[in-house]
Amino acid sequence: MARISSIKGRLLYNSRGTKTVEIDVVSDNTSLGRVCAPSGASVGKYEAISFPDNRPEKSLEILxxxxxxxxxxxxxxxxxxxxxxxxxxxxxxxxxxG
Structure with a gap:
C-alpha cells in the first residue's frame, strides 16, 4: 500500500499552444506518477469541465x-x-x- 507523500502542479502549454496543467503525485517518497490534463478542442456533453473559468491557474490554486x-x-x-x-x-x- 503506497501512500501519497506529495502533490505538485505546474502550468504548461499543450500541443495547440494553450495553457494546461501537469500534476506530479509521489507515493512513499519514491514512486512518481505524472499526468497532464487534456483539454480538447471539442468537449462532450458529459465530460468534466477542463478548468474553472477557463483558467488552468485556478485549478492549480485549488490543488x-x-x-x-x-x-x-x-x-x-x-x-x-x-x-x-x-x-x-x-x-x-x-x-x-476542473
Missing part, C-alpha cells in the same frame, strides 16, 4: 489549497481519492475544480 487532504491516502485506492474530490466539488461535471 494547492487542498493538497493536504490527499497526503497519506493509499494511491491505489481510487475511492479514497475520489471521496475528498467530491467534498471539494460536488457538481456533476467538476465545474468548480
Amino acid at each position: 494547492k489549497a487542498n493538497e493536504k487532504k490527499f497526503i497519506g491516502l493509499d494511491s491505489s485506492d481510487l475511492k479514497s481519492i475520489h471521496d475528498p474530490l467530491r467534498k471539494i466539488d460536488a457538481t456533476h461535471n467538476y465545474s468548480k475544480i
Whole structure:
C-alpha cells in the first residue's frame, strides 16, 4: 500500500499552444506518477469541465489549497481519492475544480 507523500502542479502549454496543467503525485517518497490534463478542442456533453473559468491557474490554486487532504491516502485506492474530490466539488461535471 503506497501512500501519497506529495502533490505538485505546474502550468504548461499543450500541443495547440494553450495553457494546461501537469500534476506530479509521489507515493512513499519514491514512486512518481505524472499526468497532464487534456483539454480538447471539442468537449462532450458529459465530460468534466477542463478548468474553472477557463483558467488552468485556478485549478492549480485549488490543488494547492487542498493538497493536504490527499497526503497519506493509499494511491491505489481510487475511492479514497475520489471521496475528498467530491467534498471539494460536488457538481456533476467538476465545474468548480476542473
